[in-house]
Amino acid sequence: MSPDQLKVLAIPGSLRGDSFNARLLHRLVELAPPELVFIDHFLDGLGDLPHFSQELEGERTPASVEALRRRIAAADALLIATPEYNSAMPGVLKNGLDWASRPSGESVLAAKPAAVLGASPGRFGAVRAQADVRTVLTAIGAEVLDEELPVAAVHEKFGDDGTLQDEETDRALRSLLGSLLELAGGPPVSESDSADYSRECQRLAAAS
Numbered sequence: 001m002s003p004d005q006l007k008v009l010a011i012p013g014s015l016r017g018d019s020f021n022a023r024l025l026h027r028l029v030e031l032a033p034p035e036l037v038f039i040d041h042f043l044d045g046l047g048d049l050p051h052f053s054q055e056l057e058g059e060r061t062p063a064s065v066e067a068l069r070r071r072i073a074a075a076d077a078l079l080i081a082t083p084e085y086n087s088a089m090p091g092v093l094k095n096g097l098d099w100a101s102r103p104s105g106e107s108v109l110a111a112k113p114a115a116v117l118g119a120s121p122g123r124f125g126a127v128r129a130q131a132d133v134r135t136v137l138t139a140i141g142a143e144v145l146d147e148e149l150p151v152a153a154v155h156e157k158f159g160d161d162g163t164l165q166d167e168e169t170d171r172a173l174r175s176l177l178g179s180l181l182e183l184a185g186g187p188p189v190s191e192s193d194s195a196d197y198s199r200e201c202q203r204l205a206a207a208s
């Protein structure tokens with residue numbers, strides 16, 4: 001792997017075998033420019049994590065959680081494709097993000113460049129779930145791309161063979177990859193309100 005290449009970890013927020021969100025991540029892998037390399041392509045272990053509990057921290061941290069943190073730490077950037085369940089991200093994804101947010105002050109997500117997209121058969125393309133994920137990532141201190149990519153009526157955009165048949169979505173996916181590359185490869189961002197906010201969140205989490 002060239003030092004000019006960025007290692008990306010793709011995280012589907014759905015456990016469904018035929019997930020539309022996972023299919024979009026597969027398409028992103030196909031479309032990625034040479035500067036972006038997908039490490040092991042997918043994080044598929046969200047369903048193996050125990051429910052987050054502060055009683056399972058420190059020496060009692062489960063091996064599956066350590067593995068999750070190692071995979072995120074090894075990535076230069078994250079791409080998260082989230083379904084929307086009842087206007088929010090799925091619990092399994094929130095659980096993974098909660099685990100990855102700890103230990104407080106040492107999260108592997110801190111300063112990690114991340115882009116979020118989402119798909120739904122409905123009219124809004126999981127836009128509320130994407131906002132939800134961006135809010136949580138920002139609170140943890142990740143460097144979140146301020147762009148959304150809602151793929152509405154997603155079931156109409158794939159052919160019977162499972163391939164994406166929609167030029168506009170393809171263009172949007174390419175554009176998202178370009179933006180992520182810019183975010184992850186560009187100069188460090190300056191201090192911002194969101195960084196202040198995330199520090200405050202970390203402080204409150206440490207105090208609890």
Ligand code: FNR
Nearest residue numbers: 014016019020021083084085086087120121122126
């Ligand atoms: C949904 N779905 C859904 N869709 C949406 O646009 N807004 C929503 O609030 C919800 N809520 C919701 C709740 C629950 C419990 C389920 C199971 C589903 C539909 C959802 O978008 C659809 O099942 C997607 O196909 C899920 O994404 P994957 O698994 O295809 O990636």
